[in-house]
Structure formats: structure tokens, C-alpha cells
Amino acid sequence: MTPETPLVIEKLTFRYRDRKTPAIRDISFSAGPGEILLIAGASGCGKTTLIRCINGLIPRSYKGEASGRILLNGQETVGWALAKISQTVGTVLQDPERQILGTKVLHEVAFGLENLAMPRPEIIARVDESLNYLNISYLRDRETFNLSGGEKQKVALAGVLAMRPSILLLDEPLASLDPASAYETLDMVRRLADEGMTVLMIEHRVEDVLRIRPERVMFMSEGQVKYLGSLEGLEKVVDYHEVKLPAKAILERAARDPAPAELNVLPGVSSQDSPQSALVKFENVAFSYQPETEVLHGINLEIKRGDVIAVLGPNGAGKTTFVKHAIGLLKPKSGNVLVNGRNTREASVAQIASTLGYVFQSPSHMLFAPTVREELAFGPKNLLHPKDQIEKEVKEALQIVNLSEMEKDPPLALSFGQQKRVSIAAILAMHSRILVMDEPTAGQDYHNYMSFMDAILQLPGFEAILFITHDVDLAVIYANRVLMVADGTIVADGSPREVLGDVQRLEKCRLVPTSLLSLNLERWPRTGRFLRAEALAHIH
Amino acid sequence: MLVSWRYRQRKSLIQWFDPRAWIIFYGCFLVTSLLSWDVRFLLPVVxxxxxxxxxxGLKxxxxxxxxxxxxxxxxxxxxLTFLTGRGGSEVYKQEHLIRAFKAPFSILGWTPTLKITAERAIFAVAQFGRVFGIGIMTLLIPYSLNPSFYGVTxxxxxxxxxxxxxxxxxxRFIPTFGRDFQLTMDAQRARGYELEKISGGLFAQVRKLGPIFVPVTIHAILGSEDIIDAMDLRAFGIGPRTWLEHLRYQPRDFLLIAFGVVMLVAGFVLVFRGYGVLWVPAALLHLAGG
Structure with missing residues (x-):
């Protein structure tokens, strides 16, 4: 290894102070200039710990026991101040919301430079250079609070780039982005690497990242590196149930395995049931937070028994505002929302909750109980379910989200992915007739979210399910109806084939056709329905 | 991310001045308000x-x-202070009874009585005026001060x-806390929780607020850790920093500061001359038969 290699890690092991086992063990690798190293692996496999070791947050902010060496440009970082490391290593966190400090874009991008006590003219020049580089100069004087998810991510990146690091660490940068924003971010990352920057990117959305051809891929499991090498090698060594690979790669490998079991979607709803009465009805609904800006306009919609609806659309389209009306958290400024025939203006949220369960995007806003079991029992208790029934509901919900072994653990001590599953289980335990989920898969690894989506769809209690997602494949695999929301209106409502088959409309709504969608469209004459890649592999 | 207050640039007196000058003036106003219980003194402050x-310029x-x-x-x-008469007991020693209302019942030989005295009445007016003045001036700051200038101010x-x-x-933490509180309220209401239906004794009621206060508190702590990480990762606190915004005093700002200082000094002078204590108008004393 030459001393110029930007990043060298030698036998790195770290154990958090309050844990018994190391979070990462015996990790060694190096990354060269101009290289993109994609780091993949299940939630809790040690990816974020590795990033924290490199950027210096470990051991400075997160205490524990460390061994091994980290060398930046040939120099060991032990004893370096975080400020010194931050001039070489730039970090963009998973959620830009957590990283942005400035009230205006200009101040946000300038923050690091101000801290380095640079003269004002130089700060301004570097801010402008950074914004120009990312093609977001038009955002310079905007308030950060009013930016879309994609814009926030770019601004966070600009703030890091302004400090001119030679190594860039990206911790799930695509997690909260719509597909078009994710691709724009990825293209920028490729450009940075092509100009000599070393990039380490943690990402669950492996298929999306493959588009920019990362030089190498590292696959981690249980704190260790299980694979480090080329993309082609990854597709051969990892389990396609664990990492989301391109549909064609899955197709080849799944053909050798037994065909997956057919999903029995919403088994409580018989195909002979009359679909006449709507469970939820939106009648010409309009809504605005501020009098001058309408967020939703003219929403007309019925959710019927048997519907599995995917709501797609760009960041800031009004998707969450729309579903908050269904549970009565927001009341329309004009028009009506009827749940089970009852106007939401005349019912409390608690009353609606027994019919419609709503899983919020962020689990940390709802978890409070000392144990997972008590957390799950909270909703059913509020709805005055009998004690015996609550026991059963809690147990069943725990099994679905694969957390039975953690029922006595405090939910707040779990990882983000596990907390998300607890938040879903907490609503499942309420046994509502309709389930609404806002971004159920965000921040989850592929294996986990596919397992619980399979389980949820096959629960007998639900009559309809609606989920908001940026993941087109989730709509392809699970939905029987797709709603496309843009600029506060429903621009398309129909079967997945009708809505997702219109590529132009997809692109207008900042969505991008995936390899699975393309494969399904291609094979439609033979299948007559959308299927997951594993199932497609067995249809000839 | 921290949320900002609903600031807008308006044509207003408060925004005509440099924010530093306004904060200094506000400090002078605050101290002056706290100097006296004399209604005549507090009147110009209000x-x-x-x-x-x-x-x-606020709507x-x-x-x-x-x-x-x-x-x-x-x-x-x-x-409440007026009813109990407790708040002003250190401000006045003697009370002149205007009227007493006795309850038509007794508890263990004690008959609850509401005494309206001249001192209690004027103390209530003074207290209302003082807190009203401070409250209004404080309320205006977040609506009028540009959040981009907080730090440099x-x-x-x-x-x-x-x-x-x-x-x-x-x-900026206060509005952020408000947003998180609302999100948690919504999340728990969606689980059938109804804050307005909380029942039981005091401790039971406090315990039942856990579903709101635990997530809000934990979120605030985690949010703070994220903020600290984000700041550390961009070299905050390594030494003196540059502030991108550069504020420049105008002559009017010096006038405002001077006015604030004069107000403060005048306040002290008046207090030394005996205007710091509670003043009871002769009419009220007359009403009390004093």
C-alpha cells in the first residue's frame, strides 16, 4: 500500500461501551482516489459504526473499546482532532434533516468554513463554487426549512464539499429521496469520484447504486466483511434475498431454486365480496396549511375492500397530507372525507383508529413504553380490547415483524430498523380494518422489509392496505392499485400495469422505471400480472 | 433540522433597528420593568x-x-394572586379592607373569606401591567428577528x-420542540390515545402523559446528539470562527441604545426617590375607609 492511498483500514475492531460484543471486527481494506466503494449489508451489521470510526465520531463522541489502525493519506488518525479529520473526510448523514443547521442555504453551506475561521470573501467564493458544482445555485438564498427532500440532500452535500474533503462518506444518502432525486444524487457522486474523490457509500438500495458502477462492493454481516470485490462477484456470492440485486441477476439465480410460494393477499376479503361500499371516501377534498398555499386540491377517491394501494409521487407532493386526512388528523378545508360512511369532521381520531390504523414515518415520535410488549399493547388497550385478545394480538404482531425474541427489550434501545418494525407491529396489534403505512420500508434492509410486507399482506384481519412509498418495486410486487400524487392532486389511479406502464408519466412524477418493472412489462403477455423476480424466473 | 419561528421582513419599528441594538434595548426594558411596583412607573413601560x-406590522x-x-x-x-393575596405579601405590609366576602359554610371551624383590599387590587394591576409589558416585548422578538442573525447578534x-x-x-429549539410535540400527539392519537380523556389522581394523570412526554423528550435528546455530531463533523468549536453575516450599526441604533440606557438610569433614579414601592391611590384608600 502506498502512503498516498487516501484511506487504509487495518484490523479495525470496535465495541460500544454498553455492548458486550464488538459492533465491527477485524476489518481491513483500503480505498483509492477516484474510487466508489459501496458498502451493503443488513441493518445492524456494523456499516454505520465503520463510518463513525473513519470520520472520527468514534471514539470522540461514541465511547468504547477500539483496536486497529485508520490511516488517512498515509497518516494514522489517532489523536487527531475531529476538526482536522473533517477537513479530509466529509460525511453526509442518512437523513439530511439531521445534518442541516443553517436557516438559509447560504449559511448551511458556509457553516464548516465559518468554523475554520476563513475570511468572508473566501467563504462566499467557496459556497458559490460548491453550489455551482452541484447545479443548485438557485437555492442559495432559500430557507432550508422549505426545501424538498432531494434539495436538502444536495445542500447537505454542498456543505460538506465546500470544506474540500478528499474522502466522502455517505450514510444511506438515498433513503428519503424519490427515485429521480436519488439518481441525481448518484450522478453527482459519480462525478465527484471521477474527479478524484474517494467515496464510501452505505446504501440498502444496491440496485440503484449499481447504475453508477461503483468500483468495488463490500458486503458486511455481523460486524465483519463477508465480501469485498467487484460487482459481478457480489451478484454471485450474496443471497439475493438479503441484497436487492438487479431483476435479471435474481432471475438467473432464482431459476435454480424452488418457485416462491404464492402470496395469499388479504385472505379475509373474499373475491365474491361486494366491492360497492367504500371504506374510505374522499369527496372533492382541498387542504392548505397556510391560507395562501393550497397543498391538496380536488381529491376524489374511494378505498374499497380488497384494495392494496401504493401511493407514489415525488418528495413534497402531498402524499402524507393526503393520508393524514383519512385518519382525521387533518380535516379538509373544503370537501369531505368519509371513513365507514362517517365524516371525519364528526369523529375523533381515536374513533377512526379502530377502523383505520396509521403507521407514521418516524418511529421515534411514538415509542415510549419500557418494553416492546407494552408498546404493542398500548393501542389495543386504548381501543378497549379485552385482555385475552390483547395478548393474542401482541404475540401475533411480534411474530409478523420478527421481533418475538425482543418483547421484553425497551423499544427505545433498539436499532432504527427494529424500532420501525415495532412501530408497524404497534399498529398491527390494533387490528384495524384498514392499514395505512407511510414509507414502511425507509431505513430497512431488503430482507427485513420483504419479510414483513409478505406477512402483513397475508394477514386475515385487514380489508384494505395503503402504503406510501418511493420504491417502485414495492408497488410492482404488492399493490393491486397505484395512486400517483403530484402537486397535491391525483394524477393517476389504476392498476399497476396501467399506471406504472406509462413511462413518460412516471418520469414526470420523478419516478424511474426499475429493472423489475421493465421485466414485468416485457413479460406481461405471458404473465398477465406483475410478479417479483423470483416468481418470474419460474414462468416460461 | 431545527425549525425557525415565523419570521418575515416587515415595515416595522422593531425591524428598523440593528438586532443587537434591539436586544440591548430589550435588556434595558426588561430590567426597568422589574425595578418597581409603582403603577405610575409601570404605565410608560406598558x-x-x-x-x-x-x-x-404583525397581522x-x-x-x-x-x-x-x-x-x-x-x-x-x-x-390567583389577587384571590390568595400571597404574591404581594412581600411588597406591602399593611392592607386596607374594601370588602370581605364570607363563604356561607365552615370547614372545621374555618370560614373561607375573600378579602378585597386596596393593596391587593393595585398590586394586581401592577403585576398585570409589568408581566404584560415584558410578555409582549418578548413575544415580538421571534416574529421580528431574522433567524439568520440570531448567532451573530x-x-x-x-x-x-x-x-x-x-x-x-x-x-430555534422552541419551535422545533413544538413541531415534535405535535407529531407525537398525532402518532399517539392514531393509536387511540385521547389526552382530553385522561382520568385518575394527580400521579396517575402525570403517568398517563408518558406516551407524549417520553417520545418528545427522547426525540429532543437524540436530536441534540445529531446536531452535536453534525457540528463536530464540520469543525465547530476549534477556535474563533468567522460569522458570515456582518451587522453594521447605524446612527439610529445608537439612539435606541441611548434611549434604553436613559430609561434604565431614570428607572434607578426614580426607585431611589421612592417610586419603587407599591403605590396605592388615595381613591382606593378612601374606598377602604382609610
Whole structure:
């Protein structure tokens, strides 16, 4: 290894102070200039710990026991101040919301430079250079609070780039982005690497990242590196149930395995049931937070028994505002929302909750109980379910989200992915007739979210399910109806084939056709329905 | 991310001045308000706050909730003090009874009695005026001070970099806390939780607030850790920093500061001349037969 290699890690092991086992063990690798190293692996496999070791947050902010060496440009970082490391290593966190400090874009991008006590003219020049580089100069004087998810991510990146690091660490940068924003971010990352920057990117959305051809891929499991090498090698060594690979790669490998079991979607709803009465009805609904800006306009919609609806659309389209009306958290400024025939203006949220369960995007806003079991029992208790029934509901919900072994653990001590599953289980335990989920898969690894989506769809209690997602494949695999929301209106409502088959409309709504969608469209004459890649592999 | 207050650039007296000058003036106003219980002394103080409010350019719908909350809080607070007579017991020694209302029942030989005295009545007026003036002037700051200038303003009045930036973050933490509180309320209501139906004794009621306060508190702590990480990762606190915004005093700002200082000095002079204590108008004493 030459001393110029930007990043060298030698036998790195770290154990958090309050844990018994190391979070990462015996990790060694190096990354060269101009290289993109994609780091993949299940939630809790040690990816974020590795990033924290490199950027210096470990051991400075997160205490524990460390061994091994980290060398930046040939120099060991032990004893370096975080400020010194931050001039070489730039970090963009998973959620830009957590990283942005400035009230205006200009101040946000300038923050690091101000801290380095640079003269004002130089700060301004570097801010402008950074914004120009990312093609977001038009955002310079905007308030950060009013930016879309994609814009926030770019601004966070600009703030890091302004400090001119030679190594860039990206911790799930695509997690909260719509597909078009994710691709724009990825293209920028490729450009940075092509100009000599070393990039380490943690990402669950492996298929999306493959588009920019990362030089190498590292696959981690249980704190260790299980694979480090080329993309082609990854597709051969990892389990396609664990990492989301391109549909064609899955197709080849799944053909050798037994065909997956057919999903029995919403088994409580018989195909002979009359679909006449709507469970939820939106009648010409309009809504605005501020009098001058309408967020939703003219929403007309019925959710019927048997519907599995995917709501797609760009960041800031009004998707969450729309579903908050269904549970009565927001009341329309004009028009009506009827749940089970009852106007939401005349019912409390608690009353609606027994019919419609709503899983919020962020689990940390709802978890409070000392144990997972008590957390799950909270909703059913509020709805005055009998004690015996609550026991059963809690147990069943725990099994679905694969957390039975953690029922006595405090939910707040779990990882983000596990907390998300607890938040879903907490609503499942309420046994509502309709389930609404806002971004159920965000921040989850592929294996986990596919397992619980399979389980949820096959629960007998639900009559309809609606989920908001940026993941087109989730709509392809699970939905029987797709709603496309843009600029506060429903621009398309129909079967997945009708809505997702219109590529132009997809692109207008900042969505991008995936390899699975393309494969399904291609094979439609033979299948007559959308299927997951594993199932497609067995249809000839 | 920290949320900002609903600031807008308006044509207003308060925004005509440099924010540092306004904060210094506000400090002088605050101390002056706290110097005296004399209604004659407090009257101009209240008048200043009303003038600033009326020239603030704020629309009623913008401040309605906050304004009504503050007024309601001050009113209840003052009324309770008036009923119990406890708040002013250190301010006045002697009371002149205007009228007493005796309850038509006794508890273990004690008959609850509401005494209206001249001192209690004027103390209630003074207390309302003082807290009203301070409340209004404080309420106007977040609506009128540009959030981008928080840090540089506090730095500009002499606080060290770290404390100035901490003040900036603290100012923005309050609306952020409000947003998180609302999100948690919504999430728990969606689980059938109804805050308005909480019952039981005091401790049981506090315990039942756990589903709201635990997530809000934990979120605030985790949010703070994220903020600290984000700051550390961009070299915050390594030494003196540059503040991108550069504030420049205008002659009017010096006038405002001078006015604030004169007001403060005049306040002290008046207090030394005996205007710091509770003043009871002769008419009230006359009503009490004194």
C-alpha cells in the first residue's frame, strides 16, 4: 500500500461501551482516489459504526473499546482532532434533516468554513463554487426549512464539499429521496469520484447504486466483511434475498431454486365480496396549511375492500397530507372525507383508529413504553380490547415483524430498523380494518422489509392496505392499485400495469422505471400480472 | 433540522433597528420593568410595549394564538394572586379592607373569606401591567428577528462564539420542540390515545402523559446528539470562527441604545426617590375607609 492511498483500514475492531460484543471486527481494506466503494449489508451489521470510526465520531463522541489502525493519506488518525479529520473526510448523514443547521442555504453551506475561521470573501467564493458544482445555485438564498427532500440532500452535500474533503462518506444518502432525486444524487457522486474523490457509500438500495458502477462492493454481516470485490462477484456470492440485486441477476439465480410460494393477499376479503361500499371516501377534498398555499386540491377517491394501494409521487407532493386526512388528523378545508360512511369532521381520531390504523414515518415520535410488549399493547388497550385478545394480538404482531425474541427489550434501545418494525407491529396489534403505512420500508434492509410486507399482506384481519412509498418495486410486487400524487392532486389511479406502464408519466412524477418493472412489462403477455423476480424466473 | 419561528421582513419599528441594538434595548426594558411596583412607573413601560406591538406590522392572525395564550396566562396568574393575596405579601405590609366576602359554610371551624383590599387590587394591576409589558416585548422578538442573525447578534453583544451559537440553536429549539410535540400527539392519537380523556389522581394523570412526554423528550435528546455530531463533523468549536453575516450599526441604533440606557438610569433614579414601592391611590384608600 502506498502512503498516498487516501484511506487504509487495518484490523479495525470496535465495541460500544454498553455492548458486550464488538459492533465491527477485524476489518481491513483500503480505498483509492477516484474510487466508489459501496458498502451493503443488513441493518445492524456494523456499516454505520465503520463510518463513525473513519470520520472520527468514534471514539470522540461514541465511547468504547477500539483496536486497529485508520490511516488517512498515509497518516494514522489517532489523536487527531475531529476538526482536522473533517477537513479530509466529509460525511453526509442518512437523513439530511439531521445534518442541516443553517436557516438559509447560504449559511448551511458556509457553516464548516465559518468554523475554520476563513475570511468572508473566501467563504462566499467557496459556497458559490460548491453550489455551482452541484447545479443548485438557485437555492442559495432559500430557507432550508422549505426545501424538498432531494434539495436538502444536495445542500447537505454542498456543505460538506465546500470544506474540500478528499474522502466522502455517505450514510444511506438515498433513503428519503424519490427515485429521480436519488439518481441525481448518484450522478453527482459519480462525478465527484471521477474527479478524484474517494467515496464510501452505505446504501440498502444496491440496485440503484449499481447504475453508477461503483468500483468495488463490500458486503458486511455481523460486524465483519463477508465480501469485498467487484460487482459481478457480489451478484454471485450474496443471497439475493438479503441484497436487492438487479431483476435479471435474481432471475438467473432464482431459476435454480424452488418457485416462491404464492402470496395469499388479504385472505379475509373474499373475491365474491361486494366491492360497492367504500371504506374510505374522499369527496372533492382541498387542504392548505397556510391560507395562501393550497397543498391538496380536488381529491376524489374511494378505498374499497380488497384494495392494496401504493401511493407514489415525488418528495413534497402531498402524499402524507393526503393520508393524514383519512385518519382525521387533518380535516379538509373544503370537501369531505368519509371513513365507514362517517365524516371525519364528526369523529375523533381515536374513533377512526379502530377502523383505520396509521403507521407514521418516524418511529421515534411514538415509542415510549419500557418494553416492546407494552408498546404493542398500548393501542389495543386504548381501543378497549379485552385482555385475552390483547395478548393474542401482541404475540401475533411480534411474530409478523420478527421481533418475538425482543418483547421484553425497551423499544427505545433498539436499532432504527427494529424500532420501525415495532412501530408497524404497534399498529398491527390494533387490528384495524384498514392499514395505512407511510414509507414502511425507509431505513430497512431488503430482507427485513420483504419479510414483513409478505406477512402483513397475508394477514386475515385487514380489508384494505395503503402504503406510501418511493420504491417502485414495492408497488410492482404488492399493490393491486397505484395512486400517483403530484402537486397535491391525483394524477393517476389504476392498476399497476396501467399506471406504472406509462413511462413518460412516471418520469414526470420523478419516478424511474426499475429493472423489475421493465421485466414485468416485457413479460406481461405471458404473465398477465406483475410478479417479483423470483416468481418470474419460474414462468416460461 | 431545527425549525425557525415565523419570521418575515416587515415595515416595522422593531425591524428598523440593528438586532443587537434591539436586544440591548430589550435588556434595558426588561430590567426597568422589574425595578418597581409603582403603577405610575409601570404605565410608560406598558405604553412602550403597546407602541412596539402596534408598529410591529404583525397581522392579528399571525400572533392570535400566542397573544391569547400569554394574555390568558397573565390574567389567570394575576387573578390567583389577587384571590390568595400571597404574591404581594412581600411588597406591602399593611392592607386596607374594601370588602370581605364570607363563604356561607365552615370547614372545621374555618370560614373561607375573600378579602378585597386596596393593596391587593393595585398590586394586581401592577403585576398585570409589568408581566404584560415584558410578555409582549418578548413575544415580538421571534416574529421580528431574522433567524439568520440570531448567532451573530448574540456574538455582537459580546458573547463568546460557542455561547452565541448555542443561543442561536436554543432560539430555534422552541419551535422545533413544538413541531415534535405535535407529531407525537398525532402518532399517539392514531393509536387511540385521547389526552382530553385522561382520568385518575394527580400521579396517575402525570403517568398517563408518558406516551407524549417520553417520545418528545427522547426525540429532543437524540436530536441534540445529531446536531452535536453534525457540528463536530464540520469543525465547530476549534477556535474563533468567522460569522458570515456582518451587522453594521447605524446612527439610529445608537439612539435606541441611548434611549434604553436613559430609561434604565431614570428607572434607578426614580426607585431611589421612592417610586419603587407599591403605590396605592388615595381613591382606593378612601374606598377602604382609610
Amino acid at each position: 405604553a412602550i410595549s403597546v407602541i412596539v406591538l402596534l408598529t410591529s 392579528w392572525h399571525e400572533i392570535r394564538r400566542a397573544f391569547l395564550f400569554i394574555i390568558g396566562f397573565i390574567f389567570i396568574f394575576t387573578f 448574540f456574538r455582537g453583544i459580546g458573547l463568546p462564539d460557542k455561547i452565541a451559537y448555542a443561543m442561536d440553536l436554543t432560539m
